[in-house]
Every structure is written in structure tokens, then in C-alpha cells.
Amino acid sequence: MTLAFNDLVCGYGDTVVVRGVSGQVVPGKALAVVGRNGVGKSTLLKALAGQLPLTSGRVDWDGQTIVDKPLHTRLELGIAYAPQENVVFGELSVADNLWLHLNDRNVNRYDELFELFPLLQRRLNQRSGSLSGGERKLLSFARTIGLQAKLAMLDEPTEGVQPENIDRMASMVNRRKASGASFIIVEQNLEFVAAFADSVLVLDHGEVVLQGSFAELGRERIEQHMLI
Template structure:
């Protein structure tokens, strides 16, 4: 499965009159896992929503798969293969697991239901259960699996392990590694530093709507001063 590069340059975004993103630039190369870190309110989720078209950029360029996507509609961006798994997961509680997957499935997706069930065996066990009957971890797995059957060229994950038990976190991390090994690049927003350092090739830190730091896995792992300054002990 081939990846697609994402690049955003000097992107600005507002909520009303509040200037949330103030010239954000970052890139995700084919096959990479990149994390976007920062304290609450730094603009991480807004960055993902702006890339996916849910928030209109007020300036800057967003290039995906070699084409400018800034300002086009969210369904058009999703149709080009850029998939966002939001923090609220957005699954349909009244539909079964399999119905949630089937309504999202694209005929040209390289991820079949069989592929999903092989990577997420717990979903196969629960396939006749309603979305509202699932645990938080199972709902997160379903949200990721639903994005996969939609045929993503790049996956954006917003806080995928927030509030989950450690054993479930380990399971989701293993599944993200499987997705990465298939060639799909991932842009990951996550507060769990252990998860980020285990998964990512590169890290960005967002501070008050601006990129304050960029580093490789090795650079970030060895720079305790950066972690303390921009993330604090609450992010550990």
C-alpha cells in the first residue's frame, strides 16, 4: 500500500475572532509516522481539522499527494484518501460493528473486512454488537478500522489512546504498527509520550498555535529540556 506525502506551509486558522493556528508548517513523508505534541489548547486538534477541511484555513498552503487541498470540502478531501479519526471517534451507536464498517467501505480500498478482522480480532468477535455496546477501546478500534476500509492514503489519529487501560493501549499501538508496516503514513496527535516515542519517526511540538520544535525520534528522546519546557510532567 503506497503512502502519500502531506505538507502544510504557514497555515492560519480561526475560531470566530480567535487566531488559533498562527503559521503552522509541517510535513509527513510517505511511510512516516509523525506526532504532533503540545499542551491542551495548543491547536493540535485544530490542525487536524484544518487539514481535513472541517475548519477553513485563513491562509497558507496544504498539499496532499502533490495537490493543493486548502479550502476544498471535507468529503472531497476524504475522497482523495486523507482520513481523520477524530477524538470523539464518531461511530454510529445504533449500528452493529459490521454495519459501521460496511457503510464506510470503498470498493477500491486495499483494506477488506477480512483484513480488518485479521488486524482487529476483537472487532470480529463483536461484529454483531451495536456500536454503543462496545468498550472505549473497542470503539477506538472500530473508528480506526472504519477509516481503513475507506481506503486511506494517509491517516490522521486524534488522541487514539486517551483514557484507555494500559493493556488496551498496547493493543492499539500494535495495530498502529501494523498499519504503518502496510505503508500508510500517519499523523498522530497524542498526549501519551511513551506511545509517541515508540511509534514516531519525527516529532513536532505545537505551542500557542505555532511550531516550537521539530526533531527526529533520537533527538526528541534525548532532549529532556524540550519535553519539560513545552510538555511538562502532565504529558508523561
């Protein structure tokens, strides 16, 4: 199933943040959204997730519009979303955070993730609020991957995560892509982007300034748009 978005315009109150952004992601592929702080990456992802209403534009999933579908309906359709902030429920244990959105407590669901991230398994009974920032990001990543969505949208999943675990996140994304899942990932870490992205969308001031494969665009050109 393909997610296609066209001419998206959205923002907060009278402030327009995303100004006519288009793109798409097909099964088995990953799109990276990059750009400097404050250019509208999270705002774009919130709009794609159904957390922020559009001023105008289209979002189609498998050829059908989902513009009027809220977050939970998009999840039922196979679109998962891990926001940049407030990514875990601090009062709940790591285990409860992992099972939160799931009806079946299939014990094998997280085996693959625990193998890659043994830290999570060791912390299953720990209160999530006492995890470090990077550990919380890892938990949020694992929870979203565990949903086994057709499309997972992740907002800066590697923020504060140890390099070794960032490499493992990239392997996990690539493994899921190989079995047909697609991804839209907002990122600032270009090494990570190079490891998973089939295409890259570079935003500046809410507009697409570069679009193509990582190799086509070249790391230097992308980096130029990320300098302050």
C-alpha cells in the first residue's frame, strides 16, 4: 500500500508551517525527511498521522483519501506513528508500554527486538519514566516496530540513542522493509539516513528544497541545507 501526499499546507492558527509539500512512499521502501530545526518536519509528520488538520492538500493511502481519518483510524488501517516528544507513558513499566496498543499478548512479538536490544528486555519491569532519554526513544521505536504496521512514521527515533543501537535500528528498519513494510522517518543523523533511506525529502521553511535518493543528492548537498 502506498501513501501519497500532495500539496500539503498546514500550521498552527494563522501561522503556516508546511507550504505545499508532496511525496510518497511505496511498500518495502523508506522515505527520510530531513532539514534544520524548526523547518516543519514534525508538523508534516503530525499532519500525515492525522494529529494536525490540513489547511489544504491530499493524503491518500492505497488510493483512498484518509484526510478525514483521525490517528487511531489510521493505525487501524496499518499506519503507525511515533511522535518526537512524550514518547512513552512514564508511570507505566517498560512491559506495559510495549503492550499498550496491542490486544494480543503474543509473547514472541518482541523476540526479534529483544535480541537486538537486550537492554529493553532487562528493563521490562522498570518504570519507563526512569529510563534515560535515549532509552525512552528506543522503547518508543520498539513499540512502534512491534505494531507490525504496513507503514511506520517515526519522528527523530535516534535522538540521544547510542551509536551501536542506532546501527541496530537501521538493521531493523531494513529487515522490515525486506518483508514489505514502508517507513517515513524524520531524521537529522545523516549516517542513519544513508543506512535506510531509499529517498530523501529535504525541507526548508516548510518547503521541499531537494528530493531524490541519498546517492543522487549527495551528502554534501543535503548537509548544506542543514547548516544554520
